[in-house]
Amino acid sequence: MGDRFDVIVIGAGPAGSSAAYNLAKKGFRVALIERGRKPGSKNMFGGRVYAKPLEEAFDGLGKAPIHRWVVKERLSIVNKEEYVTVEYTGRGRKSFTTYLTDLTDWMAGRAVDAGATLITEVVVDRLLMRDGRVAGIVSGDDELEADVVVDAEGVNRLVLERSGLVERLTLRHVALGVKEVIKVDKGDIEKFFGLGEDEGLAWVFMGSVSDGLPGGGFFYTNRDSLSLGLVIYLEGAVQGMRRHIYDMVEELRIGPLFSRYVENGRIMEYSAHMIPADPRAIRPPRLVWDGLIVTGDAAGLLINMGYTYRGVDTAAYSGMLAAKAIEEADGDYSASRLKRYEEMLRNSYVGRDLEKFRGVHDLYMNPRLFNEYPALLTGLLRRLYEFDYEGYKFSKAFSEARRGLVSLPRIFLDLLEVYRKL
Ligand SMILES: Cc1cc2nc3c(=O)[nH]c(=O)nc-3n(C[C@H](O)[C@H](O)[C@H](O)COP(=O)(O)OP(=O)(O)OC[C@H]3O[C@@H](n4cnc5c(N)ncnc54)[C@H](O)[C@@H]3O)c2cc1C
Structure with missing residues (x-):
């Protein structure tokens, strides 16, 4: 690698791409390092993104890969063959469905267009420490130096762990998400769900679908495909799981709730990813050190509102705030100057909603709910x-x-x- 940058960003997900974009546009020399072959290749999520924070973080949505604007919400409580569904139809167009791989690629593209250097297929092993402060990153035998590092590596946060800044994750910290993307006819989606051309449906469900374990399922309409998946909290799964989660998703696909929508479809993609279960537990004791800012899932910023997950918008927003804090620090990247990031985050909608919904995880631990x-x-x-x-x-x-x-x-x-x- 060899070169020196003002800022190194670890991970070209929503948080990292947003930090890189907002720094590069202010003239910082930024290296955006991604372990995947291309940005987004290692990303996976349910399917819906709240638009406004993204618009702010990337100065508009321009050519973002928006599939459908969500105008219909469904919530189903499932007990084997029977289910109860509540449906809401609105016109708000506040959130959209997309593939996270494409959206992340678009975000990283914005950073590159603004002047950031994207380095792919490089895994950061740990932080480079000099005189008690973060001075860059280490990857294999290579070292790359920078004045400040933004950690946006996502939920696993192995770089922080290997650098001795956070404890190892345990089963209590994470849930497992598994998703199928099923290709179907575009017209069928609109006919089945009563949607207009660019209108979408977001559907969540809970109950016996997770075999009574804490967790739930999601179903989103994309442009010409459907995303169907399950999230299971691993803490409960170790003792209680009777079947493989893949079999549970398969049962959903052929079961009474969804089979009629997907019977003429073709499975295009299968993916699995960790998701923070209890963001309070995953959050590092602090989000800034001398020369380091932690953003996105690595900082425990995912919000589970009980009826929807929000992690993409909060990650992108935190990346933008990290960039602001770095700019304001004016060359002094000590923890005491970077603390401004924690303050901005706390006072933003991210901090307020994290606080508001902090008890949802405890609700999920109530087995009677499922x-x-x-x-x-x-x-x-x-x-x-x-x-x-x-x-x-x-x-x-x-x-x-x-x-x-x-x-x-x-x-x-x-x-x-x-x-x-x-
Ligand atoms: C099943 C599931 C459903 C979800 N549903 C939704 C939803 O509907 N809506 C929503 O808003 N959010 C949802 N989320 C959450 C959302 O996906 C995350 O909160 C969001 O992607 C976090 O962004 P991030 O940039 O912090 O991390 P990530 O998106 O995980 O990006 C981290 C990036 O860093 C890279 N990386 C990691 N380690 C290294 C390393 N050592 N070196 C180099 N690169 C590295 C990774 O390859 C990746 O590209 C869901 C998540 C899951 C798992």
Whole structure:
């Protein structure tokens, strides 16, 4: 590698590409280092991105690979063959579906166009330390120096771990996401879901789909494909998992909820990726050291709102704030100057939403959410709607559906918990 840069950015994901773009456009000499063959080649996500923060981080969305603007949201509670679905149709066009590989490639392209040097197929092993501060990176036998390093390596954060700055991840920290992308006819998508040409659907579901384990599923409509997948929290999975997660996704594809949409489709892609389970637990004790700023998933900035994940927008936004902090530091990259990044993050929508939704992980650890409540809800609606002659009064249907599953005081306490944490 040999050269010297003002800033080295580790990882050309949303966080790293945004940091590199925002620094390069201000005239910094930036190296954006990516282990994949091209930016995005190692990336995977569910399918929907909130647009506004991205627009701010990249000065508009220009030629971003937007597939469909989400106008329809569905939430299903599943109990084996039965499910209850709530649907919302709006016109907000606040988020869009896309392939993260293409979106990341576009983001890194913005950084390169602004003047950053993209170096691919290089794995950063650890940080280069000199006189107690970060002075660059080490990859194999090579060292590359810079005044300041932005760590945007994503959830595994092995560089930080190998450099002794964070503890090793445990099963408590992460969940596993598995996804299939299924090619289908563009017109069929619009017909099936009542969508216009560039309109999309975001659908999440929970319950027996995860075999009663903490987690859930997602389904997004892309331009001419569907993304279908599951996220399982690994903490619960070790003891409780009865089947391979791939088999669980397959069962979803051929099961009652989705089979009719995908039966004429062709699986184009299969992928798996870690996702932070409890961002509070994954967050390093601090996000700045002398000569170093940590962004995106590596900084624990993913937000699980309970009904949707947001990690791409928060990562890109944190990259932009890291660039601002570096610019403001004016050549003094000590931790005390870079602390401004932590302050800006805390005062931004990212910091506020992380705080607001910090309890969602604890909710997910309640096994009744994935077992008893889906059974109760479907049992109740089955009694209310499925009869030959005589119908049920609600109170009788409810008490029968609840029997043997969960007590009334327990329901009250769980509802209170949901109310407080969501
Ligand atoms: C199953 C699943 C579903 C999700 N759904 C959504 C969703 O619908 N919406 C949403 O907004 N978010 C979603 N997310 C979260 C989102 O994908 C992440 O929060 C986001 O990608 C984080 O961006 P990042 O730049 O911090 O890290 P990443 O996207 O992980 O990028 C890190 C980059 O660094 C590179 N890298 C890593 N280590 C090294 C190294 N040592 N040397 C060089 N390069 C390195 C990687 O190859 C990668 O390109 C989902 C995630 C998963 C797993």
